[in-house]
Amino acid sequence: MPKKILIVDDDPVIVKYLQAVFSDNGYATCTATSSMEGLEVVRREKPDLITLDIQMPGEWGPRFYRKLRQDKELKNTPVIVISGIDGEHAIKDAIAFIKKPFDPEKLIGIIKNTIG
Amino acid sequence: MPETILIVDTDSQRMARLQAVLSGYRVLAAPCADGALDALSTGRPKVLLIGDFLPATELPGLVRSLKRRCRAALVLVLTDRSEVMERLRRIADGFVGSATSPLGLEAMVRGACERFDLRRRLRLQPARLERRILKSLRERIETERFLAVKQIVDKLSAFIGRISRDVEGGVRYFNEMPYFVAIHDRQARVLAANRPYRALLGGKAGEGGWRIYDGAAGEPDGCPVSRTLRAAEAQESREVLRYRSGAKVPVIVHTAPIYDNDGQVELVLEIAAGTQDIARLQEDTRHAQQRYHLIFDAVPCYVAVLDRGLRFTANNKAFVNEFGDRVGSHFTDAFPMAPERLAASPIQATLTQGVPRHGEMALAHSAGKTAHVLVWASPMATAAGKLMQVLVILLDITQIRELQSNLATLGLMIGSISHSIKGVLTGLDAGVYLLTKGVAQQDAARVTSGLEIVQRMAERIRRMISDILLFAKERELKREPTDIRAFLEEVLEIVRPQCAAKGVPLELDLGPYPGCFDVDADILRPALVNLLENAADACAAQATAREPRVALRVEGGDADVVVTVEDNGVGMTPEQLKNLFTLFFSTKGAQGTGLGLFIADAIVRRHGGRIAVESTPGLGSRFRVSLPRRAEVAAAGDHDGNAPRS
Incomplete structure (x- = not known):
């Protein structure tokens, strides 16, 4: 059974891009275009890893992240921040910060090291 | 045993005062x-x-x-009245005036007791007469001298005050002035x-x-001191002094008599101050004031x-x-606020x-001009610390403010654009990735979607660049009569391909022939x-099954032409509506620059018009652009659309 990655990003192009990159490397994916939707999908799909954009319409990434960490069952899910703005201060213990535009090889490298 | 003194007086206040001073005596x-x-008959006093x-x-x-009744007793009369002194001169042994200090009084009484x-003793022991007289006289002279010094000090301080008042500008000159003091x-x-x-x-x-x-x-009878002796009162005159060096110096001379205990002039105090020195000091002050005024100006x-x-x-x-x-007028008369x-x-x-x-203030003044100024205000207080006036220094920073505002806008724009560019670059990466992999895997669907993304990014770049160019373009409006129908058809020509790509049909409702309006078509068109x-984006973003629709309508009134753009897209919340025309505000997240509507609004305002917006979330939005038909009318309400908003 392949590991599952949740992609949270409001830009459909980025979502499509990440989906393609992850499936090409043998991962299953699920997607959300907002924080609220992201939380629902996390609870339903129980992904092994989450990629998170910081700047989205409505609720921003950090809000999603705080709610995620409040949930006992989900709080250990690793999070990679992929964003156009600096997110180091907004999200403290993400396993990596990837700045847009990014190198897909490097992203895959980090994911392999984290969830195999 | 204390000496006995008798006080005879009907003035009870004076009596009490004397008793207090002479507490060392039996009164x-x-x-x-x-x-x-x-x-x-009972007390045998030595002094009355x-x-x-x-x-x-x-x-x-x-x-x-x-x-x-009491032949040996000495009599001191308490009076200030000259006729009393005159009548009692041969009978009384001395006079005590109301100005006599307690110390003086005490000295007089003691002297009288000694006499x-x-x-x-003279009556009892004539043999030792000479020695006793001499000793007693010496003591008396000491007492009198003490009193004289006391009077001199009093007079001097009074005169210093008077002289300094005579000199314009008061006491401050006094200490700097050479003055001559002598006692004659x-x-x-x-x-x-x-x-x-x-x-x-x-x-000497x-x-x-x-x-x-x-x-x-310079004659013995003509000098101020002699005149004072004759008149027995203070004198003031202008004289010329002859210095030892031979120099002649104009002076103001004040003289004052100093009386002995019998009311006779005994000494004369003379104080002379150089009028040239006073004039020089006044001149110096005037120079200083002139200098300060020059600096002030x-x-x-x-x-x-x-x-x-x-x-x-x-x-x-x-x-x-x-x-x-503005001297005399109120601050708010000069700068209404x-x-x-x-x-x-x-x-x-x-x-x-x-x-x-x-701090900073914006001061509206004549002809509707506003000056941005840095303001320094300082209190101007009297020596006692009472605030009398406020010194206000204003530094005009209008130009700096404008520049600063432009720079801030530019900085914001660069920040916003670099964010958009990152999004576009990532999107291009995505498109290229899907294209490359699709070709390698011979997956037609991937190739198609990769190509779509690349096209979409190319469109986004085009839009971004035209926004930036529009923002950067700042020129005078060239308003010319323009056919409204032809103008709007040009506009539609530009957007039609994009709308078609998004599957959004465009409706044009020109109504009856709308005529011409005075606009700068090259500038208004992009707005x-x-x-x-x-509108097309809003339709594309809505997820319901309803048929998307964008309508462009024109109503040509006499004064105004109203162009309405209506869509049935996602609509906007009241919060979004509030920020709609704010620079770098975008409802489209990373896909918008936040420049478009800010600039559109600015352009319409430069034409003397305005944009009104109505919107319902989930149902759509309506933008009503009203523009004055004629340039003259517009000029009256013209705003500089590129002015910084604060």
Whole structure:
């Protein structure tokens, strides 16, 4: 059974891009275009890893992240921040910060090291 | 055992005062003449202090009758009245005036007691007469000298005050001025003189006081001291002094008599101060004031002084050139502003708190101009610390402010654009990735979607660049009569391909022939294109099954032409509507630059028009652009659309 990655990003192009990159490397994916939707999908799909954009319409990434960490069952899910703005201060213990535009090889490298 | 003294006086206040001063004596108090006779028979006083409670003609009779009862006693009369002194001169042993100090009084009484003892002893022991007289006289001279010094000090301080008042500008000149002080005897000979007198005028003790003067005052009878001796009162005159060096110096001379205990002029105090020195000091002050005024006017900022009522009391040259001479008028007459803004200003803060304050103010003044100024306000207080006025320095930073605002906007724009560019680059990466992999895997669907993304990104880049160019383009409007129908058809031509790509049909409703309007078509066109693109985006973003629709309508009135762009897209929340025309606000997340509507609004406002927006979330939006048909009408309400918003 392949590991599952949740992609949270409001830009459909980025979502499509990440989906393609992850499936090409043998991962299953699920997607959300907002924080609220992201939380629902996390609870339903129980992904092994989450990629998170910081700047989205409505609720921003950090809000999603705080709610995620409040949930006992989900709080250990690793999070990679992929964003156009600096997110180091907004999200403290993400396993990596990837700045847009990014190198897909490097992203895959980090994911392999984290969830195999 | 203390000496006995009898006080005869009907003035109870004076009686009480004397008793307090003479507490070291046994004092018998008689409140009337009859009481005095009784007291004399019992107390045997050495000194009688008699008040002037009877008319001057009757007092000598009282004094004589008292003296008959007690021959050795000495009589001191308490009076300031000259006719009393005149009548009692041969009978009384001395006079005590109301100005006599407690110390002086005490000395006089002690002296009188000693004379009483001396008289008695003279009668008892004639052999030792000479020695006793000499000793007693020496003591008496000591006492008198003490009193004289006391008087001199009093007179001097009074005169210093008077002289300094005579000199315009008051005391401050006094300490800087060489002045000559001398004390003369009854023959107008110098007894003592201060150091400048001795050094410059060469006066020696015993020399005639007239010798220092030139002209008539240089004669023994003509000098101020002699005149004072004759008149027995203070004199003031202008004279010319002859310095030892031969130089002649104009002076103001004040002289004052110093009286002995019998009311006779005994000494004359003379004080002379150089009028040239006074004139020189006044000249110096005038120069200094001129210099300060030159500096006041030369300062390259606006300087004004306001009184406690916020009225101008002084304006410097720069201030007058820019804002006019406002002396006498209120601050808000020169710079109209709301009371709460004035209350929050540094000027008011300084006035209230008495401490320097600074800050920024926008001052509207003549011809509708507004000056952005840095304001420094400083309290101007009296020596006692009472705030009298506020000094206000204004530095014009209007141009700096504008530049700053432009720079801030530019900085914001670069930040916003770099964020958009990152999104576009990532999107291009995505498209290229899907294309490359799709080709390699021979996956047609992937190739198609990769190509779509690349096309979409190319469109986004085009939009971004046209926004930036539009923003950067700042030129005078060239308004020309333009056919509305032809203009709108051009606009539609531009957006039609994009709308078609998004599957959004465009409707054009021109109504009856709308005619022409005066616009700068090259500038207005992108604004309408922007509105239509937004409408198409809003339709594309809505997820319901309803048929998307964008409509462009025109209503041509006489004065205004209203162009309406309507869509049935996602709509906007009230919160979004509020920020709609704000620079870099975008409802499209990373896909918008936040420039489009800001610029569209600015363009319409430059044409003298406005954009009104109605929107319902989930149902759609309507943008109504109203533009004046004629340029002249527009000019009256013209705004500079590129002015910074604050």
